[in-house]
Amino acid sequence: MSSINAGRSRSAASLSLLLALGLLGGCASQPGGGTEASLSVIKIGCAAPLTGDQAQIGIDHCQGVQMAVEEFNASGRLAGTRVEILKMDDQRNPAQAVNAAKKLVSDPAVLGVIGHFNSSCTQPASAIYHGAGMTQITAASTNPDLSKQGFKTFFRVAATDDVQGPKGARFAANQLGVKQLFVIDDKTTYGKGLADAFEKEAAALGIKVLGHEGITQGDKDFNPLLTKIKPLQPDLIYFGGIYPEGSLLLRQARALGITAPFMGGDGIATHTLVELAGAAASEGTYATMVGGDMKKVPSAAAFVTAYETRYGKLGQWSAYGYDAANILLKAVETADAKTRAGVLTAMRTVPSFTGITGSVVFDEKGDNQNQFIGIFKVTGGELVYVGPAE
Amino acid sequence: MSWDVFFQQCVNGLTIGFIYSLIALGYTLVFGILQLINFAHGEIFMVGAFAALFIHALLGALPPGPLNAVFFLPLVLVFAMAVCAAVGAAVERFAYRPLRHAPRLAPLITAIGVSFLLQNIVMLAFGPTDKSFPDLFPIHKFPIGPGGAGITNLQVLIWTVSIGLMAGLHLFIRNTRAGKAMRALSDDRDAASLMGINTNRVIASTFLLGSAMAGAGGVLFGLYYNTVNFHDGYLAGMKAFTAAVLGGIGNIPGAMAGGVILGVLEGFGAAVISSEWKNVFAFVILIIILLIRPNGLFGSRVVKKV
Numbered sequence: 184m185s186s187i188n189a190g191r192s193r194s195a196a197s198l199s200l201l202l203a204l205g206l207l208g209g210c211a212s213q214p215g216g217g218t219e220a221s222l223s224v225i226k227i228g229c230a231a232p233l234t235g236d237q238a239q240i241g242i243d244h245c246q247g248v249q250m251a252v253e254e255f256n257a258s259g260r261l262a263g264t265r266v267e268i269l270k271m272d273d274q275r276n277p278a279q280a281v282n283a284a285k286k287l288v289s290d291p292a293v294l295g296v297i298g299h300f301n302s303s304c305t306q307p308a309s310a311i312y313h314g315a316g317m318t319q320i321t322a323a324s325t326n327p328d329l330s331k332q333g334f335k336t337f338f339r340v341a342a343t344d345d346v347q348g349p350k351g352a353r354f355a356a357n358q359l360g361v362k363q364l365f366v367i368d369d370k371t372t373y374g375k376g377l378a379d380a381f382e383k384e385a386a387a388l389g390i391k392v393l394g395h396e397g398i399t400q401g402d403k404d405f406n407p408l409l410t411k412i413k414p415l416q417p418d419l420i421y422f423g424g425i426y427p428e429g430s431l432l433l434r435q436a437r438a439l440g441i442t443a444p445f446m447g448g449d450g451i452a453t454h455t456l457v458e459l460a461g462a463a464a465s466e467g468t469y470a471t472m473v474g475g476d477m478k479k480v481p482s483a484a485a486f487v488t489a490y491e492t493r494y495g496k497l498g499q500w501s502a503y504g505y506d507a508a509n510i511l512l513k514a515v516e517t518a519d520a521k522t523r524a525g526v527l528t529a530m531r532t533v534p535s536f537t538g539i540t541g542s543v544v545f546d547e548k549g550d551n552q553n554q555f556i557g558i559f560k561v562t563g564g565e566l567v568y569v570g571p572a573e
Numbered sequence: 574m575s576w577d578v579f580f581q582q583c584v585n586g587l588t589i590g591f592i593y594s595l596i597a598l599g600y601t602l603v604f605g606i607l608q609l610i611n612f613a614h615g616e617i618f619m620v621g622a623f624a625a626l627f628i629h630a631l632l633g634a635l636p637p638g639p640l641n642a643v644f645f646l647p648l649v650l651v652f653a654m655a656v657c658a659a660v661g662a663a664v665e666r667f668a669y670r671p672l673r674h675a676p677r678l679a680p681l682i683t684a685i686g687v688s689f690l691l692q693n694i695v696m697l698a699f700g701p702t703d704k705s706f707p708d709l710f711p712i713h714k715f716p717i718g719p720g721g722a723g724i725t726n727l728q729v730l731i732w733t734v735s736i737g738l739m740a741g742l743h744l745f746i747r748n749t750r751a752g753k754a755m756r757a758l759s760d761d762r763d764a765a766s767l768m769g770i771n772t773n774r775v776i777a778s779t780f781l782l783g784s785a786m787a788g789a790g791g792v793l794f795g796l797y798y799n800t801v802n803f804h805d806g807y808l809a810g811m812k813a814f815t816a817a818v819l820g821g822i823g824n825i826p827g828a829m830a831g832g833v834i835l836g837v838l839e840g841f842g843a844a845v846i847s848s849e850w851k852n853v854f855a856f857v858i859l860i861i862i863l864l865i866r867p868n869g870l871f872g873s874r875v876v877k878k879v
Contacts, residue, residue, distance in 0.1 A: 234701035236802050242702070370849060397849035401808060403798045406585035407843035407851065410578055414720065427703055427800070434799055438712060439581070440721050459705050459800050 222265045225521060227252065227511055228287040229504070230280065230298030230308065231323075233272035236401065236427035239455045241300055243498020244322060245270050248297050250490060250501075251508035261516050269293060273304045275400070275425075280304035281311060288315035294526045295319070295511045297504060301425075302326035302373035312336050316523045318530050320511055322503035325449060325473065326376045330548040336527060338545055340507050340538075342473040342554040344373070347448055348380025348423075350556040350572040351471040355419055355446060356388040357573065359469075363391040365417040367408070367432065369424035370397040377448045378423030385421075393417050398428060409436050417443050425450040430459035437464040449473050452559050453499040454566050462564030469569075474540050475557040476568030477502045483539035499566075506538035574844065577720035582840045584717070588728045588797065590836020591735035595790035596813030597820070597828040598742065599661075599783030605759040605823040606779050608677070612684040613664055615810015616691035617657050617784045621791025622706070622801040623695055624656040625649045629707055641709040642730060649709070650734070653792045654785040660691070661784025662777050670773065688806070695803040703802050706795040731793045738789055739829050742782065746825065755779055759823070808852075815859045821872020830871060 229248040231241030245268075252268045255261070269290070271283035280299050287293050288311055295318035299305045305324035312319040313334040320338040321329070327343040355361040364385065368378035378395065386392055393415045398405055409432070412420065420436070420443050422429055429451040436445070445468045452470035477483045483502055490497055490505075511526075514533060518525035535544045544552040558569040574582075596618050603611045628649055668687045672680045714723040746752035754775045757765040766772045794809065795801045812835065820831025835855060842854035862869065 234696060235804060236703045236800075238701040239703070396847055399849070399852055401804075402852065403794075403800075403805070403808075404585075404589050404851075405848070406589075407582060407840040408848035410581045410585060410840075411844045411848075413581075414575060414578060427802075431798060431800065438714070438725060440714065440723065455703075459703055461705075461708075461799070 222263060223521075224265055224267055224292055225261075225515060226267045226269045226290065226293045227508065227515075228269045228271055228283075228293050228296035228298065229508075230271040230273055230283050230287065230296055230304075231300040232275040232304075233270060235274045237275045237300070237425055240426070240453060240498065240500055241272075241275075243453075244297075244300060244500040244504040246490070246494050246498070247322075247501035247504030247506075248508040250486070250493075251505045251512060255509075255512045264521070266512065266515070267292075271298070273299050273301075273308075275301050275304065277303050277307050280308045284308035284311035288312065288317055293317070294515060294521065294523055297322060297507045297511060299324060300500075301371060302329060302376065303371045305329055306332075306372055309334055309337050316527060318511060318514065318523070318527050320507045322507040323449070323473075323500055324373065326372045327380075328372075328376070330550045334549075335531070338510075338530060338549040340503055340510070340540070340543055340551050341449070342556055343550060344377040344380050344448070346554045347471050347473065347556050347572075348377050348382075349384035351421075351446060351448065351469075351558075352381050352384035352388060352390070354469070354471070354558055354572045355385065355421075356390055359419065359444075361385075361390055361418045363393055363415075363417050364419040364421055365393045365412050365415060366395040366421045367423070368395070368397055369400050369428055371400060371424070373450065374423040374425070376423070377450075378421065381421055381423065381448075398424070398432075400425070400428060402428070403431055405432050405435050406439065409439050409441060412436075413439055413441050419443055420445050422447040422451065426453055426456040426459065430456050430465070433460040433464045433468065444468060446470065449499075452566065454496060457561055457564055457566065462561075465561045466564070468561045470559045470566070471572050472499065472557050472559055474503070474555060475571075476559075477540070479568065480539065480541075482537075486539050502540050506536075506540050506543065509538060510536050510543060575720065577718045577722040578844070580718050581722040582844050583837060584722070584724050584728060586837030586840035587833060588731050588836070589839075590816075590833035591731055592790050592794050592797070592809075592832070593813045593816045593836055594739065594829045594832025595735055595786045595793070596809060597817040597832045598739070598786045598825065600814050600817040601820070601822055601825060601828040602755075602779050602783040604817070605825075606755065606762075606776060607669075607680075609669065609680050610684070610814070611669075611780075611783075612681065612810070613668075613687035613691060614783070614787060615806035615813070616688045617661050617664075617806070618787040618791045618794070618809055618813075619801070619803065619806030620660055620691060620695065621653045621657045621788030622795040622805065623699055623704075623791075623803075624653040624788065625792040625795055626699070626704060626706060626801065628652045629709075642726075646709055646730075650789055650792055654788040657788025657791070658781045658785040661780040661787075665777055665780040670776075692803050692806070699803065701803070703800045706799045706801050708799070709796065727796060731797060734789065734793060738786060742786065743825065745782075751775070751778055812855055815855055818859060818869055819862050821869030824869065824871050827869055827871035831869070834870070 229245040231244045233241045273280035273283045300323045302324040313336045325344045327345040368374040452472040457465045514529040518529040556572040558572045559566045599614045668683045713726045716723045816831035816835045817828045820827025843851040
């Protein structure tokens with residue numbers, strides 16, 4: 184069964200690769216490229232799920248990276264060089280993430296990568312980038328173990344789940360007055376890690392944990408589990424996972440008559456959750472997010488306007504992809520040698536970076552020392568910022 | 574487990590079980606006649622869901638109203654079934670018929686190729702993300718127990734449509750000339766052809782029927798879960814294939830029963846053991862059945878009946 188599955192995924196991946204090559208080829212052969220031929224080309228990768236159920240979140244992320252790259256090229260900060268973006272689809276599948284990583288490191292023009300999205304994809308891919316000495320900045324993977332592998336090539340902008348989970352638990356106990364809750368996770372590196380961190384802190388705060396069960400990514404029917412949860416009457420259902428399963432859980436819970444609010448992490452903090460679950464089913468859902476409301480941050484205003492003019496509604500991860508790409512581009516700009524080693528050295532020596540999402544200061548593990556967690560709540564069909572999670 | 578939870582799990586299991594049954598029929602019909610496992614069948618099911626999405630968008634986003642169940646839903650169902658029947662027949666004509674006399678493995682590999690093709694066509698046409706499937710009518714819940722167990726009007730609809738379609742198919746195969754020809758072909762293809770039966774036409778109509786059932790399953794699946802994605806056919810197809818084998822592949826009432834049994838067992842497995850093992854449970858059932866009854870629950874010793 185797994186071999187058939189892998190075969191299918193490969194075909195979809197190779198198709199998207201072909202399309203990507205076709206697009207790149209199309210760009211290169213545009214007329215008026217006389218001066219472009221003399222430009223040297225530097226590539227940066229953007230690896231995320233670009234097809235499949237999580238595609239929206241990956242597309243949001245890579246569009247942020249795309250805008251950073253285009254602004255960089257337009258600014259002419261690096262004379263004689265054009266930066267290109269190489270998008271890689273990992274289909275939220277660890278095996279595909281490894282394939283994507285291998286393709287990126289095999290192209291000598293690629294000096295760094297923004298990605299991946301899921302922690303379960305970032306983990307195996309980070310070993311390949313480390314082996315190739317290539318800088319990797321993840322904007323979204325939040326599992327704390329990722330930075331404990333001792334890879335000098337690994338950086339992340341997002342706060343980690345050992346901060347996000349407990350802060351969510353404190354919010355549930357202090358602000359929502361939750362007495363008993365049920366925990367669900369999607370059994371992935373991210374989902375389980377976050378749910379475990381949440382559960383541990385919730386139990387320490389005296390909240391009764393009625394149970395903790397896993398579901399499978401890609402499954403659609405969660406009625407058996409929810410039917411089991413209903414008579415336990417939890418005050419809150421916590422879900423460690425991503426929005427495709429999150430939205431189905433919400434719809435099915437409401438259809439069964441479960442009225443307890445849901446809470447989750449950054450994986451469900453996206454307007455796509457509301458679109459898929461419907462405004463009625465998702466109303467009152469809480470989500471922790473590794474940042475605040477981008478639409479209210481003055482430093483992000485110009486980006487938000489430009490993004491929404493071009494792509495429509497701002498994705499929850501677009502600004503983080505944009506910031507991560509700008510950090511990498513700054514390292515490319517300041518590097519003495521425009522090589523992978525040069526970029527990595529520049530990354531390690533840049534003391535801090537002020538992006539549109541806030542300041543980014545990497546510690547020696549590559550984690551961002553600025554670990555802010557905000558709370559969002561679905562109110563009237565919109566994801567509304569509530570405040571810092573405490 | 575309280576009675577309330579028990580009833581609710583039964584209702585949930587039956588609902589998804591009927592959808593499995595509708596898909597399983599296509600596997601079983603084709604296998605009965607060609608001894609071919611049509612692995613592209615799960616994709617036909619997925620195409621059905623997208624066909625419904627397409628016609629809904631074409632007719633304009635109608636506000637969900639109770640009358641939609643009477644007027645609009647039959648239209649969506651018929652359209653999706655027609656699209657799937659056409660796709661199924663085309664797949665048979667261009668992917669399987671040229672390989673009719675090739676070794677058994679060749680059409681199996683073509684089937685996998687066709688399923689890639691269909692997935693990628695739908696992905697390019699509708700986009701790579703999850704698509705939200707609209708509610709056609711407001712969902713109401715009718716209580717069936719004191720503690721809040723209930724059945725929704727949508728679930729009743731899924732049961733009614735599935736039972737209606739399966740009964741119709743059963744009567745068609747029992748009582749019509751075309752049905753008789755299908756049964757003849759499944760008994761002995763060469764002899765049937767000697768008796769003047771146009772085998773190609775009968776095989777094409779078998780694909781037509783099976784694909785139409787899967788198309789209806791796709792519409793009901795979309796209505797029930799409200800999101801569809803271009804790779805939804807894979808897992809649903811595997812489950813339905815399990816259901817077909819469970820009931821005895823080639824056996825039509827077996828496929829119907831197999832789907833329902835699988836849906837209910839899966840639900841109880843998830844409830845009693847753990848939801849983490851829900852999908853594993855389905856395939857463990859398959860292995861156990863194959864060990865104890867290699868021809869499935871309702872399969873005869875020589876699996877040649879349609």
